[in-house]
Amino acid sequence: MNSIILLYIFITGTILGSFFNVVGLRLPRNIPFTTSRSACPHCSTPLQARDLIPLFSYLISKGKCRHCQHSISITYPLAELITGFLFLLAYINLGLTLEFAGACLLISLAVIVTVSDVNYMLIPNKLLLFFAVVFIIFRIIDPLHPWYDSIYGALTGFAIILVIIVLSKGGMGAGDMKLLGTLGILMGLKLTLLTLFLATLIGTVISLTLLSFKVIGRKDPFPFGPSIVLAAVISYLFGFDLLQLYYETFFL
Ligand SMILES: [Zn+2]
The missing domain is CATH 1.20.120 (Four Helix Bundle (Hemerythrin (Met), subunit A))
Known part of the structure; x- marks a missing residue:
């Protein structure tokens, strides 16, 4: 199996997982998830582009907001990781x-x-x-x-x-x-x-x-x-x- 395709599917999964986490957090509270930008839930500082890279942002910032140092919920990287992993598992199991x-x-x-x-x-x-x-x-x-x-x-x-x-x-x-x-x-x-x-x-x-x-x-x-x-x-x-x-x- 082509490892570039595997990597591509995993990364796509983590990016979508990041979005699914936002949908899961915002939809029940009727906050639009397509218009407003993501912000730190503690100090409301809008996230920069560099904060939106799945998994890496969390690892680089050691799970803390750059601005107020408030810790970011582990569910963010978890949702990204799990989605990436499951997409990969589905591809290995079912092919394209x-x-x-x-x-x-x-x-x-x-x-x-x-x-x-x-x-x-x-x-x-x-x-x-x-x-x-x-x-x-x-x-x-x-x-x-x-x-x-x-x-x-x-x-x-x-x-x-x-x-x-x-x-x-x-x-x-x-x-x-x-x-x-x-x-x-x-x-x-x-x-x-x-x-x-x-x-x-x-x-x-x-x-x-x-x-x-x-x-x-x-x-x-x-x-x-x-x-x-x-x-x-x-x-x-x-x-x-x-x-x-x-x-x-x-x-x-
Ligand atoms: Zn903050």
Whole structure:
């Protein structure tokens, strides 16, 4: 594999990741993310061009604002690094295909949802509506087999979490329901079910870890969105391998 293409995809991922972090922080507060320039959240000094290079800016400034020395949240370089890494993983897994484009769309949604849900316990409707439309257009261009698998996926994702919400009286939120429904359009029925299964596992592991390190208390609300989107990325990239492994392990 050409290392220049790999580097190009990673760098593109980090630049977009920087933008997704801003969207995730601003969209829930209705701050426009395309017009106003980025500024230090502490002293409001607008960032210079040299402060906007993904990863490097954070490393060179040692995670502090040049102006007021206030420390910059680790989520900035993390969002950049994770997006770059996932774009790279998707390319290695899928090559330069339409499904790779679908993976990049999914990763974009995943990073924005994670930033927003971790910071505000909220997945903005506007974001989900935007990606629902994007996924529908994508699945018209590159349909699932059969094409109506998108409809099954969306309805099932929506319906299952609705049942969980009713039965658990608030264990999951309406945002999670709309999120899995939106993902269902892209992923179809099987991968949507796998996503929910993996999300439950990931969510349990993360919440138990956070509880045991006392990062959160037993009664604290716990955002489930990040577990869902991480599970969705794993399912999209490795889902059919995982399902095959499962069948071979238990039915052969
Ligand atoms: Zn500052």
